[in-house]
Amino acid sequence: MVITIKDVAKHTKVSLATISRVYNNKGNVNPETYKRIIRSIKKLGYVPNNAARTLVMKKTEAIGVIVNKLYDPFYRDLIKGFEDGANETEYNVVFCSLVGRNVERKRGYVKYLTNGVTDGVILYGSYLSDESIIRYLVDINFPFVLIENEIVGLDINNLLIDNFRGAEKAVEYLLGLGHKRIAHICGNMNKKANVDRMDGYIAAMQKKQLQIFNGYIQHTSRNYESGYDCMKNLVSLNEMRPTAVFCVDDATACYSIKAVMDCGLEVPKDVSVIGFDDQRILPLRYNGPSITTIKQPLYNIGMDSIRIMTKLLDCKKKLKKIRKVYDTELIRRESTCPIN
Numbered sequence: 001m002v003i004t005i006k007d008v009a010k011h012t013k014v015s016l017a018t019i020s021r022v023y024n025n026k027g028n029v030n031p032e033t034y035k036r037i038i039r040s041i042k043k044l045g046y047v048p049n050n051a052a053r054t055l056v057m058k059k060t061e062a063i064g065v066i067v068n069k070l071y072d073p074f075y076r077d078l079i080k081g082f083e084d085g086a087n088e089t090e091y092n093v094v095f096c097s098l099v100g101r102n103v104e105r106k107r108g109y110v111k112y113l114t115n116g117v118t119d120g121v122i123l124y125g126s127y128l129s130d131e132s133i134i135r136y137l138v139d140i141n142f143p144f145v146l147i148e149n150e151i152v153g154l155d156i157n158n159l160l161i162d163n164f165r166g167a168e169k170a171v172e173y174l175l176g177l178g179h180k181r182i183a184h185i186c187g188n189m190n191k192k193a194n195v196d197r198m199d200g201y202i203a204a205m206q207k208k209q210l211q212i213f214n215g216y217i218q219h220t221s222r223n224y225e226s227g228y229d230c231m232k233n234l235v236s237l238n239e240m241r242p243t244a245v246f247c248v249d250d251a252t253a254c255y256s257i258k259a260v261m262d263c264g265l266e267v268p269k270d271v272s273v274i275g276f277d278d279q280r281i282l283p284l285r286y287n288g289p290s291i292t293t294i295k296q297p298l299y300n301i302g303m304d305s306i307r308i309m310t311k312l313l314d315c316k317k318k319l320k321k322i323r324k325v326y327d328t329e330l331i332r333r334e335s336t337c338p339i340n
Helices: 007-014 016-023 030-042 049-057 074-086 103-117 128-141 163-176 190-208 224-235 250-262 298-314
Strands: 062-066 092-098 119-126 144-147 158-162 180-187 217-219 245-246 273-274 293-295 325-326 330-333
Touching: 007 016, 007 030, 016 030, 062 103, 062 298, 074 298, 092 163, 103 250, 119 128, 119 298, 128 298, 144 298, 158 298, 163 180, 163 190, 163 245, 163 273, 163 293, 163 325, 163 330, 180 190, 180 224, 180 325, 217 224, 224 245, 224 250, 245 250, 250 273, 298 325
Parallel strands: 062 092, 062 119, 119 144, 144 158, 158 325, 180 217, 180 245, 245 273
Antiparallel strands: 293 330
16 A cells, blocks of 8 residues: 555545645644654654665665765865775765755755665765754764764764864964964854864863963955955954964965965965865865864765664664774974964
């Protein structure tokens, strides 16, 4: 017997439109009604037509990967990890790329990939606004692995970078070079990774009882280029100008270094700069010193996520959820030096 959306409507005494909004993750549904519909969908075994066809075939042999700005050079190693991981298996990888913080677009991708197109989803990204999407995947019991994000209280498969400790390492290294006036250029606070890196910076400064002067924490806008203006603000602090700056990522560090040089100062002689990510492909026209940075193992994460997803899909019994935290590594280069 094929279960239809009408059967769900009859079982829950809710309109077809409301059930459709719940299944398609469109929101605007009373929380109690939402829970009742989800319970009914699970109990009756309702799936849309595409998924029903897939069930007949047993598997799609595909894994969906959702990434913000897939074209960003930052993702080079991560994507290679996904691809190499997939080459070890019989699964194909379906990539979905987003531009900016388009939550509705991301919901659309999740709906598409979970509607009989793939067997599992890997969701990469630190956006705190993704919580409703993550909870939706849990509610419909669809296999997924979450990279660089975490929802407290949810038992899910999680791969995380230790961004907090990585930021501490960056500041501790600068402290070891004799710097005390250390500033931070942070990124979008809707991203968990950026929040963790800022918290790590603050914790490292507080451990040494060092003052974070007014203006020492600068917030970028939506793009890396705004790191240029943030650094100009720091350089303009005159007597309280920081001798070192920890940037949220390497791309931001590039524009920050350019700002220092445009102000007639030198990196690292006048201002030491450290980044995060160990990004291999830097913005065009960058001609500053090689950047001291904190390296994160993106290739390993990409490879591991495919391996974990494959194990989840191929194992016939329910597996314990995996939570893995990856350490970071300090990479010393030319953009930092001991204070004069």
